[in-house]
Amino acid sequence: MFKAPYYKTDGKKGRARELPVSIFDGVVNEPVLHQAVKVYLANQRQGTHQGKSRGMVAGGSRKPWRQKGTGRARAGTTRAAQWTGGGRAFPRIPTSHRQKLPSKVKALAKRSAFNARAEAERITLIDGMKLESPKTATVRDYFTTIEMADRKILLLTDGLRESVYLSSRNLPGIEVRAFGTESVYDILWADMVVIEREAIDGMAKEGDDA
DSSP, X not given: OOEEOEEOTTSOBOOOEEOOTTTOSSOOOHHHXXXXXXXXXXXXXXXXXXXXXXXXXXXXOSOXXXXXXXXXXXXXXXXXXXXXXXXXXXXXXXXXXXXXXXXXXXXXHHHHHHHHXXXXXXXXXXXXXXXXXXXXXXXXXXXXXXXXXXXXXXXXXXXXXXXXXXXXXXXXXXXXXXXXXXXXXXHHHOSEEEEEHHHHHHHHHHHHHO
């Protein structure tokens, strides 16, 4: 069973906590991780690229010269691909790059990503960051206190915490997600995955009830 260091609200280090086996089961499937990241990056593509064919370019309705007798190659329009200002021969057209993963593969990929970070000791638990109002300095100072200011951090909160998100969005290298909404790419992107203790405790309780 994996354990993770734990920090209190004031930044002081507490006793290391065990991570729930329902997620941190030790399985790291690298091919599935690769597939999940590839699908994620493909789905980020907008697919709105487009070029103009000769039919989309204005002008060129008249034949530039007669068919025969000029000594030049025959031409029907100045909008053909070989002419300056003409359309492209095989233009790019809007295309959807959307891909899907089976739900079981997606779940395995996420568990594998969490396990990879746990094996590398890059999982940290903290007390919930309950901010009454957005305050960037508070979040920055907290991560400085626990010596993570210079790392890429994925902060997973117990549910949606708008004040935490608003406090962190101006800090470079910090991404905030509600626990359970993070992607495999988010987990692998981060140097440290910081999880609010309440989110993990909730999962452990659900596992005990099951």
